[in-house]
Amino acid sequence: MRAVLAPPRLLPATIATMAALLTVKSVVLVGHVLPPETAHAATVPTPLMPPSPATGGGPAPVSSTGRTRPAPEVTRPEATRPEPATASEAARDQPARPAEAPAPPQALPQVPPVSDSERALLLDLRARRTEIEAQASTLGAREAALQAAEKRLAARLDELSALQTRLEALEATRRERGEANWRGLVKLYETMKPRDAATIFNDLDLPVLLAVLDRMKESKAAPVLGFMQPERARLVTAELAQLRLRANVPATPPATTSARILRPEEKQ
Known part of the structure:
Protein backbone atom coordinates (compact mmCIF):
# COMPACT_ATOMS: atom_id res chain seq x y z
CA MET A 1 0.00 0.00 0.00
CA LEU A 48 -15.34 35.05 1.58
CA MET A 49 -17.07 32.12 0.06
CA PRO A 50 -16.48 28.84 1.88
CA PRO A 51 -14.30 26.57 -0.07
CA SER A 52 -16.19 24.08 -2.07
CA PRO A 53 -15.45 20.45 -1.77
CA ALA A 54 -13.94 20.47 -5.23
CA THR A 55 -11.64 23.43 -4.64
CA GLY A 56 -12.00 24.11 -0.91
CA GLY A 57 -9.81 23.72 2.04
CA GLY A 58 -9.73 19.97 1.94
CA PRO A 59 -6.62 18.15 0.96
CA ALA A 60 -5.60 18.39 -2.61
CA PRO A 61 -6.51 15.39 -4.66
CA VAL A 62 -3.77 12.96 -5.44
CA SER A 63 -3.34 11.63 -8.90
CA SER A 64 -2.91 8.02 -9.72
CA THR A 65 0.79 8.54 -10.09
CA GLY A 66 1.09 9.69 -6.52
CA ARG A 67 1.74 13.41 -7.32
CA THR A 68 -0.30 16.11 -5.79
CA ARG A 69 -2.35 18.15 -8.29
CA PRO A 70 -2.38 21.93 -7.79
CA ALA A 71 -5.60 23.35 -6.53
CA PRO A 72 -7.52 25.50 -9.00
CA GLU A 73 -7.18 29.27 -8.56
CA VAL A 74 -10.08 31.01 -6.94
CA THR A 75 -11.24 33.98 -9.05
CA ARG A 76 -13.34 36.78 -7.56
CA PRO A 77 -15.55 38.98 -9.64
CA GLU A 78 -14.07 42.44 -9.92
CA ALA A 79 -16.04 45.32 -8.56
CA THR A 80 -17.84 46.99 -11.46
CA ARG A 81 -18.29 50.73 -11.59
CA PRO A 82 -21.95 51.69 -11.79
CA GLU A 83 -22.77 53.97 -14.71
CA PRO A 84 -24.52 57.26 -13.92
CA ALA A 85 -28.22 57.22 -14.71
CA THR A 86 -28.55 60.90 -15.75
CA ALA A 87 -26.40 63.72 -17.12
CA SER A 88 -26.55 65.55 -13.78
CA GLU A 89 -25.14 62.54 -11.99
CA ALA A 90 -22.43 62.23 -14.67
CA ALA A 91 -21.51 65.86 -14.14
CA ARG A 92 -21.48 65.32 -10.40
CA ASP A 93 -19.21 62.28 -10.79
CA GLN A 94 -16.61 64.35 -12.60
CA PRO A 95 -13.92 65.83 -10.36
CA ALA A 96 -14.46 69.48 -9.51
CA ARG A 97 -12.25 71.89 -11.39
CA PRO A 98 -10.25 74.33 -9.34
CA ALA A 99 -11.70 77.85 -9.37
CA GLU A 100 -9.83 80.30 -11.53
CA ALA A 101 -7.99 82.96 -9.65
CA PRO A 102 -9.40 86.48 -10.23
CA ALA A 103 -7.38 88.70 -12.51
CA PRO A 104 -5.39 91.31 -10.66
CA PRO A 105 -6.89 94.81 -10.93
CA GLN A 106 -5.28 97.04 -13.50
CA ALA A 107 -3.30 99.88 -12.12
CA LEU A 108 -4.77 103.32 -12.83
CA PRO A 109 -2.58 105.67 -14.85
CA GLN A 110 -0.79 108.22 -12.81
CA VAL A 111 -2.24 111.71 -13.43
CA PRO A 112 0.39 114.40 -13.27
CA PRO A 113 -0.37 117.18 -10.80
CA VAL A 114 -1.79 120.46 -12.18
CA SER A 115 0.26 123.53 -11.51
CA ASP A 116 -1.16 126.91 -10.46
CA SER A 117 -0.48 128.46 -13.87
CA GLU A 118 -2.26 125.63 -15.67
CA ARG A 119 -5.20 125.88 -13.26
CA ALA A 120 -5.42 129.63 -13.87
CA LEU A 121 -5.27 129.07 -17.63
CA LEU A 122 -8.06 126.49 -17.44
CA LEU A 123 -10.23 128.83 -15.38
CA ASP A 124 -9.58 131.64 -17.87
CA LEU A 125 -10.52 129.40 -20.78
CA ARG A 126 -13.68 128.32 -19.01
CA ALA A 127 -14.66 131.94 -18.40
CA ARG A 128 -13.95 132.82 -22.04
CA ARG A 129 -16.05 129.89 -23.21
CA THR A 130 -18.94 130.99 -20.98
CA GLU A 131 -18.66 134.53 -22.34
CA ILE A 132 -18.58 133.31 -25.95
CA GLU A 133 -21.62 131.11 -25.36
CA ALA A 134 -23.49 134.08 -23.87
CA GLN A 135 -22.56 136.27 -26.85
CA ALA A 136 -23.64 133.53 -29.26
CA SER A 137 -26.98 133.26 -27.47
CA THR A 138 -27.45 137.04 -27.64
CA LEU A 139 -26.56 137.12 -31.33
CA GLY A 140 -28.98 134.27 -31.99
CA ALA A 141 -31.78 136.18 -30.24
CA ARG A 142 -30.98 139.34 -32.22
CA GLU A 143 -30.90 137.42 -35.48
CA ALA A 144 -34.29 135.89 -34.69
CA ALA A 145 -35.67 139.36 -33.89
CA LEU A 146 -34.26 140.76 -37.16
CA GLN A 147 -35.77 137.92 -39.15
CA ALA A 148 -39.14 138.52 -37.51
CA ALA A 149 -38.86 142.27 -38.25
CA GLU A 150 -37.96 141.54 -41.89
CA LYS A 151 -40.99 139.28 -42.21
CA ARG A 152 -43.24 141.99 -40.76
CA LEU A 153 -41.68 144.59 -43.07
CA ALA A 154 -42.15 142.33 -46.10
CA ALA A 155 -45.79 141.78 -45.15
CA ARG A 156 -46.24 145.55 -44.73
CA LEU A 157 -44.65 146.19 -48.13
CA ASP A 158 -47.00 143.67 -49.70
CA GLU A 159 -49.94 145.47 -48.13
CA LEU A 160 -48.67 148.84 -49.39
CA SER A 161 -48.12 147.45 -52.88
CA ALA A 162 -51.64 146.07 -52.94
CA LEU A 163 -52.98 149.42 -51.68
CA GLN A 164 -51.00 151.30 -54.35
CA THR A 165 -52.42 149.04 -57.04
CA ARG A 166 -55.94 149.70 -55.80
CA LEU A 167 -55.31 153.46 -55.70
CA GLU A 168 -53.92 153.43 -59.23
CA ALA A 169 -56.95 151.51 -60.42
CA LEU A 170 -59.27 153.99 -58.70
CA GLU A 171 -57.33 156.92 -60.17
CA ALA A 172 -57.55 155.43 -63.65
CA THR A 173 -61.29 154.94 -63.20
CA ARG A 174 -61.70 158.52 -61.96
CA ARG A 175 -59.72 159.91 -64.89
CA GLU A 176 -61.71 157.86 -67.33
CA ARG A 177 -64.96 159.12 -65.86
CA GLY A 178 -63.68 162.73 -65.83
CA GLU A 179 -62.50 162.41 -69.44
CA ALA A 180 -65.90 161.08 -70.41
CA ASN A 181 -67.55 164.10 -68.76
CA TRP A 182 -65.18 166.51 -70.55
CA ARG A 183 -65.80 164.80 -73.89
CA GLY A 184 -69.56 165.27 -73.41
CA LEU A 185 -69.09 168.98 -72.61
CA VAL A 186 -66.71 169.50 -75.54
CA LYS A 187 -69.14 167.82 -77.90
CA LEU A 188 -71.83 170.18 -76.66
CA TYR A 189 -69.78 173.31 -77.50
CA GLU A 190 -68.68 171.85 -80.82
CA THR A 191 -72.30 171.50 -81.92
CA MET A 192 -73.12 175.11 -80.97
CA LYS A 193 -72.71 178.03 -83.33
CA PRO A 194 -69.26 179.68 -83.05
CA ARG A 195 -70.77 183.09 -82.13
CA ASP A 196 -72.84 181.62 -79.30
CA ALA A 197 -69.92 179.56 -78.03
CA ALA A 198 -67.62 182.63 -78.14
CA THR A 199 -70.12 184.64 -76.10
CA ILE A 200 -70.04 181.95 -73.38
CA PHE A 201 -66.24 181.56 -73.50
CA ASN A 202 -65.75 185.31 -72.89
CA ASP A 203 -67.25 184.94 -69.40
CA LEU A 204 -66.10 181.34 -68.60
CA ASP A 205 -63.46 180.65 -65.98
CA LEU A 206 -60.00 180.32 -67.47
CA PRO A 207 -59.19 176.74 -66.20
CA VAL A 208 -62.49 175.39 -67.52
CA LEU A 209 -62.07 177.30 -70.77
CA LEU A 210 -58.57 175.91 -71.29
CA ALA A 211 -59.76 172.34 -70.63
CA VAL A 212 -62.59 172.67 -73.14
CA LEU A 213 -60.51 174.32 -75.88
CA ASP A 214 -57.69 171.80 -75.40
CA ARG A 215 -60.10 168.93 -76.14
CA MET A 216 -61.91 170.60 -79.04
CA LYS A 217 -60.93 169.93 -82.61
CA GLU A 218 -58.94 172.71 -84.30
CA SER A 219 -61.59 173.10 -86.97
CA LYS A 220 -64.22 173.71 -84.30
CA ALA A 221 -62.08 175.85 -81.95
CA ALA A 222 -60.79 178.31 -84.59
CA PRO A 223 -64.18 179.94 -85.44
CA VAL A 224 -64.99 180.25 -81.73
CA LEU A 225 -61.70 182.05 -81.04
CA GLY A 226 -62.45 184.37 -83.97
CA PHE A 227 -65.71 185.52 -82.41
CA MET A 228 -64.21 185.97 -78.93
CA GLN A 229 -62.94 189.27 -77.56
CA PRO A 230 -59.38 189.97 -78.78
CA GLU A 231 -57.85 190.31 -75.30
CA ARG A 232 -59.61 187.16 -74.10
CA ALA A 233 -58.56 185.26 -77.20
CA ARG A 234 -54.87 186.25 -76.75
CA LEU A 235 -54.88 185.23 -73.08
CA VAL A 236 -56.51 181.89 -73.85
CA THR A 237 -54.01 181.21 -76.64
CA ALA A 238 -50.97 181.94 -74.42
CA GLU A 239 -52.27 179.81 -71.54
CA LEU A 240 -53.19 176.98 -73.90
CA ALA A 241 -49.63 176.96 -75.31
CA GLN A 242 -48.12 176.81 -71.82
CA LEU A 243 -50.48 173.99 -70.89
CA ARG A 244 -49.51 171.88 -73.88
CA LEU A 245 -45.82 172.64 -73.29
CA ARG A 246 -46.00 171.41 -69.71
CA ALA A 247 -47.86 168.30 -70.89
CA ASN A 248 -45.00 167.39 -73.27
CA VAL A 249 -42.32 167.64 -70.53
CA PRO A 250 -42.16 164.44 -68.34
CA ALA A 251 -43.02 165.16 -64.76
CA THR A 252 -40.21 164.72 -62.20
CA PRO A 253 -41.26 162.35 -59.38
CA PRO A 254 -41.05 163.73 -55.83
CA ALA A 255 -37.84 163.14 -53.91
CA THR A 256 -39.66 161.17 -51.23
CA THR A 257 -40.98 158.63 -53.71
CA SER A 258 -37.93 158.40 -55.97
CA ALA A 259 -36.13 155.84 -53.78
CA ARG A 260 -37.60 152.36 -53.95
CA ILE A 261 -37.65 150.32 -50.79
CA LEU A 262 -35.83 147.06 -51.25
CA ARG A 263 -37.35 143.85 -49.99
CA PRO A 264 -35.34 141.63 -47.63
CA GLU A 265 -34.81 139.03 -50.35
CA GLU A 266 -33.60 141.75 -52.80
CA LYS A 267 -30.88 142.85 -50.35
CA GLN A 268 -29.15 139.46 -50.47
Missing part, protein backbone atom coordinates in the same frame (compact mmCIF):
# COMPACT_ATOMS: atom_id res chain seq x y z
CA ARG A 2 1.35 3.37 -1.07
CA ALA A 3 1.93 6.14 1.46
CA VAL A 4 -0.28 9.26 1.09
CA LEU A 5 1.57 12.60 1.28
CA ALA A 6 0.03 15.26 3.51
CA PRO A 7 -1.12 18.32 1.53
CA PRO A 8 0.83 21.46 2.19
CA ARG A 9 -0.83 24.09 4.42
CA LEU A 10 0.93 27.12 2.85
CA LEU A 11 -1.10 27.39 -0.39
CA PRO A 12 -4.49 28.31 1.14
CA ALA A 13 -2.87 31.01 3.28
CA THR A 14 -1.18 32.52 0.22
CA ILE A 15 -4.44 32.53 -1.72
CA ALA A 16 -6.28 34.24 1.16
CA THR A 17 -3.55 36.89 1.47
CA MET A 18 -3.66 37.66 -2.26
CA ALA A 19 -7.46 37.90 -2.16
CA ALA A 20 -7.34 40.33 0.78
CA LEU A 21 -4.69 42.46 -0.96
CA LEU A 22 -6.77 42.55 -4.16
CA THR A 23 -9.83 43.60 -2.16
CA VAL A 24 -7.94 46.46 -0.48
CA LYS A 25 -6.57 47.77 -3.78
CA SER A 26 -10.02 47.57 -5.36
CA VAL A 27 -11.52 49.55 -2.47
CA VAL A 28 -8.81 52.24 -2.72
CA LEU A 29 -9.26 52.53 -6.50
CA VAL A 30 -13.05 52.75 -6.23
CA GLY A 31 -12.74 55.44 -3.52
CA HIS A 32 -10.70 57.64 -5.87
CA VAL A 33 -13.06 57.24 -8.84
CA LEU A 34 -16.61 56.89 -7.47
CA PRO A 35 -18.55 59.41 -5.30
CA PRO A 36 -18.53 58.97 -1.54
CA GLU A 37 -21.87 57.09 -1.41
CA THR A 38 -20.79 54.56 -4.02
CA ALA A 39 -17.28 54.31 -2.49
CA HIS A 40 -18.79 53.60 0.92
CA ALA A 41 -20.92 50.82 -0.55
CA ALA A 42 -17.85 49.42 -2.28
CA THR A 43 -15.76 49.47 0.93
CA VAL A 44 -18.05 46.95 2.61
CA PRO A 45 -15.98 43.78 2.67
CA THR A 46 -17.35 40.91 0.68
CA PRO A 47 -17.59 37.75 2.76
Whole structure:
Protein backbone atom coordinates (compact mmCIF):
# COMPACT_ATOMS: atom_id res chain seq x y z
CA MET A 1 0.00 0.00 0.00
CA ARG A 2 1.35 3.37 -1.07
CA ALA A 3 1.93 6.14 1.46
CA VAL A 4 -0.28 9.26 1.09
CA LEU A 5 1.57 12.60 1.28
CA ALA A 6 0.03 15.26 3.51
CA PRO A 7 -1.12 18.32 1.53
CA PRO A 8 0.83 21.46 2.19
CA ARG A 9 -0.83 24.09 4.42
CA LEU A 10 0.93 27.12 2.85
CA LEU A 11 -1.10 27.39 -0.39
CA PRO A 12 -4.49 28.31 1.14
CA ALA A 13 -2.87 31.01 3.28
CA THR A 14 -1.18 32.52 0.22
CA ILE A 15 -4.44 32.53 -1.72
CA ALA A 16 -6.28 34.24 1.16
CA THR A 17 -3.55 36.89 1.47
CA MET A 18 -3.66 37.66 -2.26
CA ALA A 19 -7.46 37.90 -2.16
CA ALA A 20 -7.34 40.33 0.78
CA LEU A 21 -4.69 42.46 -0.96
CA LEU A 22 -6.77 42.55 -4.16
CA THR A 23 -9.83 43.60 -2.16
CA VAL A 24 -7.94 46.46 -0.48
CA LYS A 25 -6.57 47.77 -3.78
CA SER A 26 -10.02 47.57 -5.36
CA VAL A 27 -11.52 49.55 -2.47
CA VAL A 28 -8.81 52.24 -2.72
CA LEU A 29 -9.26 52.53 -6.50
CA VAL A 30 -13.05 52.75 -6.23
CA GLY A 31 -12.74 55.44 -3.52
CA HIS A 32 -10.70 57.64 -5.87
CA VAL A 33 -13.06 57.24 -8.84
CA LEU A 34 -16.61 56.89 -7.47
CA PRO A 35 -18.55 59.41 -5.30
CA PRO A 36 -18.53 58.97 -1.54
CA GLU A 37 -21.87 57.09 -1.41
CA THR A 38 -20.79 54.56 -4.02
CA ALA A 39 -17.28 54.31 -2.49
CA HIS A 40 -18.79 53.60 0.92
CA ALA A 41 -20.92 50.82 -0.55
CA ALA A 42 -17.85 49.42 -2.28
CA THR A 43 -15.76 49.47 0.93
CA VAL A 44 -18.05 46.95 2.61
CA PRO A 45 -15.98 43.78 2.67
CA THR A 46 -17.35 40.91 0.68
CA PRO A 47 -17.59 37.75 2.76
CA LEU A 48 -15.34 35.05 1.58
CA MET A 49 -17.07 32.12 0.06
CA PRO A 50 -16.48 28.84 1.88
CA PRO A 51 -14.30 26.57 -0.07
CA SER A 52 -16.19 24.08 -2.07
CA PRO A 53 -15.45 20.45 -1.77
CA ALA A 54 -13.94 20.47 -5.23
CA THR A 55 -11.64 23.43 -4.64
CA GLY A 56 -12.00 24.11 -0.91
CA GLY A 57 -9.81 23.72 2.04
CA GLY A 58 -9.73 19.97 1.94
CA PRO A 59 -6.62 18.15 0.96
CA ALA A 60 -5.60 18.39 -2.61
CA PRO A 61 -6.51 15.39 -4.66
CA VAL A 62 -3.77 12.96 -5.44
CA SER A 63 -3.34 11.63 -8.90
CA SER A 64 -2.91 8.02 -9.72
CA THR A 65 0.79 8.54 -10.09
CA GLY A 66 1.09 9.69 -6.52
CA ARG A 67 1.74 13.41 -7.32
CA THR A 68 -0.30 16.11 -5.79
CA ARG A 69 -2.35 18.15 -8.29
CA PRO A 70 -2.38 21.93 -7.79
CA ALA A 71 -5.60 23.35 -6.53
CA PRO A 72 -7.52 25.50 -9.00
CA GLU A 73 -7.18 29.27 -8.56
CA VAL A 74 -10.08 31.01 -6.94
CA THR A 75 -11.24 33.98 -9.05
CA ARG A 76 -13.34 36.78 -7.56
CA PRO A 77 -15.55 38.98 -9.64
CA GLU A 78 -14.07 42.44 -9.92
CA ALA A 79 -16.04 45.32 -8.56
CA THR A 80 -17.84 46.99 -11.46
CA ARG A 81 -18.29 50.73 -11.59
CA PRO A 82 -21.95 51.69 -11.79
CA GLU A 83 -22.77 53.97 -14.71
CA PRO A 84 -24.52 57.26 -13.92
CA ALA A 85 -28.22 57.22 -14.71
CA THR A 86 -28.55 60.90 -15.75
CA ALA A 87 -26.40 63.72 -17.12
CA SER A 88 -26.55 65.55 -13.78
CA GLU A 89 -25.14 62.54 -11.99
CA ALA A 90 -22.43 62.23 -14.67
CA ALA A 91 -21.51 65.86 -14.14
CA ARG A 92 -21.48 65.32 -10.40
CA ASP A 93 -19.21 62.28 -10.79
CA GLN A 94 -16.61 64.35 -12.60
CA PRO A 95 -13.92 65.83 -10.36
CA ALA A 96 -14.46 69.48 -9.51
CA ARG A 97 -12.25 71.89 -11.39
CA PRO A 98 -10.25 74.33 -9.34
CA ALA A 99 -11.70 77.85 -9.37
CA GLU A 100 -9.83 80.30 -11.53
CA ALA A 101 -7.99 82.96 -9.65
CA PRO A 102 -9.40 86.48 -10.23
CA ALA A 103 -7.38 88.70 -12.51
CA PRO A 104 -5.39 91.31 -10.66
CA PRO A 105 -6.89 94.81 -10.93
CA GLN A 106 -5.28 97.04 -13.50
CA ALA A 107 -3.30 99.88 -12.12
CA LEU A 108 -4.77 103.32 -12.83
CA PRO A 109 -2.58 105.67 -14.85
CA GLN A 110 -0.79 108.22 -12.81
CA VAL A 111 -2.24 111.71 -13.43
CA PRO A 112 0.39 114.40 -13.27
CA PRO A 113 -0.37 117.18 -10.80
CA VAL A 114 -1.79 120.46 -12.18
CA SER A 115 0.26 123.53 -11.51
CA ASP A 116 -1.16 126.91 -10.46
CA SER A 117 -0.48 128.46 -13.87
CA GLU A 118 -2.26 125.63 -15.67
CA ARG A 119 -5.20 125.88 -13.26
CA ALA A 120 -5.42 129.63 -13.87
CA LEU A 121 -5.27 129.07 -17.63
CA LEU A 122 -8.06 126.49 -17.44
CA LEU A 123 -10.23 128.83 -15.38
CA ASP A 124 -9.58 131.64 -17.87
CA LEU A 125 -10.52 129.40 -20.78
CA ARG A 126 -13.68 128.32 -19.01
CA ALA A 127 -14.66 131.94 -18.40
CA ARG A 128 -13.95 132.82 -22.04
CA ARG A 129 -16.05 129.89 -23.21
CA THR A 130 -18.94 130.99 -20.98
CA GLU A 131 -18.66 134.53 -22.34
CA ILE A 132 -18.58 133.31 -25.95
CA GLU A 133 -21.62 131.11 -25.36
CA ALA A 134 -23.49 134.08 -23.87
CA GLN A 135 -22.56 136.27 -26.85
CA ALA A 136 -23.64 133.53 -29.26
CA SER A 137 -26.98 133.26 -27.47
CA THR A 138 -27.45 137.04 -27.64
CA LEU A 139 -26.56 137.12 -31.33
CA GLY A 140 -28.98 134.27 -31.99
CA ALA A 141 -31.78 136.18 -30.24
CA ARG A 142 -30.98 139.34 -32.22
CA GLU A 143 -30.90 137.42 -35.48
CA ALA A 144 -34.29 135.89 -34.69
CA ALA A 145 -35.67 139.36 -33.89
CA LEU A 146 -34.26 140.76 -37.16
CA GLN A 147 -35.77 137.92 -39.15
CA ALA A 148 -39.14 138.52 -37.51
CA ALA A 149 -38.86 142.27 -38.25
CA GLU A 150 -37.96 141.54 -41.89
CA LYS A 151 -40.99 139.28 -42.21
CA ARG A 152 -43.24 141.99 -40.76
CA LEU A 153 -41.68 144.59 -43.07
CA ALA A 154 -42.15 142.33 -46.10
CA ALA A 155 -45.79 141.78 -45.15
CA ARG A 156 -46.24 145.55 -44.73
CA LEU A 157 -44.65 146.19 -48.13
CA ASP A 158 -47.00 143.67 -49.70
CA GLU A 159 -49.94 145.47 -48.13
CA LEU A 160 -48.67 148.84 -49.39
CA SER A 161 -48.12 147.45 -52.88
CA ALA A 162 -51.64 146.07 -52.94
CA LEU A 163 -52.98 149.42 -51.68
CA GLN A 164 -51.00 151.30 -54.35
CA THR A 165 -52.42 149.04 -57.04
CA ARG A 166 -55.94 149.70 -55.80
CA LEU A 167 -55.31 153.46 -55.70
CA GLU A 168 -53.92 153.43 -59.23
CA ALA A 169 -56.95 151.51 -60.42
CA LEU A 170 -59.27 153.99 -58.70
CA GLU A 171 -57.33 156.92 -60.17
CA ALA A 172 -57.55 155.43 -63.65
CA THR A 173 -61.29 154.94 -63.20
CA ARG A 174 -61.70 158.52 -61.96
CA ARG A 175 -59.72 159.91 -64.89
CA GLU A 176 -61.71 157.86 -67.33
CA ARG A 177 -64.96 159.12 -65.86
CA GLY A 178 -63.68 162.73 -65.83
CA GLU A 179 -62.50 162.41 -69.44
CA ALA A 180 -65.90 161.08 -70.41
CA ASN A 181 -67.55 164.10 -68.76
CA TRP A 182 -65.18 166.51 -70.55
CA ARG A 183 -65.80 164.80 -73.89
CA GLY A 184 -69.56 165.27 -73.41
CA LEU A 185 -69.09 168.98 -72.61
CA VAL A 186 -66.71 169.50 -75.54
CA LYS A 187 -69.14 167.82 -77.90
CA LEU A 188 -71.83 170.18 -76.66
CA TYR A 189 -69.78 173.31 -77.50
CA GLU A 190 -68.68 171.85 -80.82
CA THR A 191 -72.30 171.50 -81.92
CA MET A 192 -73.12 175.11 -80.97
CA LYS A 193 -72.71 178.03 -83.33
CA PRO A 194 -69.26 179.68 -83.05
CA ARG A 195 -70.77 183.09 -82.13
CA ASP A 196 -72.84 181.62 -79.30
CA ALA A 197 -69.92 179.56 -78.03
CA ALA A 198 -67.62 182.63 -78.14
CA THR A 199 -70.12 184.64 -76.10
CA ILE A 200 -70.04 181.95 -73.38
CA PHE A 201 -66.24 181.56 -73.50
CA ASN A 202 -65.75 185.31 -72.89
CA ASP A 203 -67.25 184.94 -69.40
CA LEU A 204 -66.10 181.34 -68.60
CA ASP A 205 -63.46 180.65 -65.98
CA LEU A 206 -60.00 180.32 -67.47
CA PRO A 207 -59.19 176.74 -66.20
CA VAL A 208 -62.49 175.39 -67.52
CA LEU A 209 -62.07 177.30 -70.77
CA LEU A 210 -58.57 175.91 -71.29
CA ALA A 211 -59.76 172.34 -70.63
CA VAL A 212 -62.59 172.67 -73.14
CA LEU A 213 -60.51 174.32 -75.88
CA ASP A 214 -57.69 171.80 -75.40
CA ARG A 215 -60.10 168.93 -76.14
CA MET A 216 -61.91 170.60 -79.04
CA LYS A 217 -60.93 169.93 -82.61
CA GLU A 218 -58.94 172.71 -84.30
CA SER A 219 -61.59 173.10 -86.97
CA LYS A 220 -64.22 173.71 -84.30
CA ALA A 221 -62.08 175.85 -81.95
CA ALA A 222 -60.79 178.31 -84.59
CA PRO A 223 -64.18 179.94 -85.44
CA VAL A 224 -64.99 180.25 -81.73
CA LEU A 225 -61.70 182.05 -81.04
CA GLY A 226 -62.45 184.37 -83.97
CA PHE A 227 -65.71 185.52 -82.41
CA MET A 228 -64.21 185.97 -78.93
CA GLN A 229 -62.94 189.27 -77.56
CA PRO A 230 -59.38 189.97 -78.78
CA GLU A 231 -57.85 190.31 -75.30
CA ARG A 232 -59.61 187.16 -74.10
CA ALA A 233 -58.56 185.26 -77.20
CA ARG A 234 -54.87 186.25 -76.75
CA LEU A 235 -54.88 185.23 -73.08
CA VAL A 236 -56.51 181.89 -73.85
CA THR A 237 -54.01 181.21 -76.64
CA ALA A 238 -50.97 181.94 -74.42
CA GLU A 239 -52.27 179.81 -71.54
CA LEU A 240 -53.19 176.98 -73.90
CA ALA A 241 -49.63 176.96 -75.31
CA GLN A 242 -48.12 176.81 -71.82
CA LEU A 243 -50.48 173.99 -70.89
CA ARG A 244 -49.51 171.88 -73.88
CA LEU A 245 -45.82 172.64 -73.29
CA ARG A 246 -46.00 171.41 -69.71
CA ALA A 247 -47.86 168.30 -70.89
CA ASN A 248 -45.00 167.39 -73.27
CA VAL A 249 -42.32 167.64 -70.53
CA PRO A 250 -42.16 164.44 -68.34
CA ALA A 251 -43.02 165.16 -64.76
CA THR A 252 -40.21 164.72 -62.20
CA PRO A 253 -41.26 162.35 -59.38
CA PRO A 254 -41.05 163.73 -55.83
CA ALA A 255 -37.84 163.14 -53.91
CA THR A 256 -39.66 161.17 -51.23
CA THR A 257 -40.98 158.63 -53.71
CA SER A 258 -37.93 158.40 -55.97
CA ALA A 259 -36.13 155.84 -53.78
CA ARG A 260 -37.60 152.36 -53.95
CA ILE A 261 -37.65 150.32 -50.79
CA LEU A 262 -35.83 147.06 -51.25
CA ARG A 263 -37.35 143.85 -49.99
CA PRO A 264 -35.34 141.63 -47.63
CA GLU A 265 -34.81 139.03 -50.35
CA GLU A 266 -33.60 141.75 -52.80
CA LYS A 267 -30.88 142.85 -50.35
CA GLN A 268 -29.15 139.46 -50.47
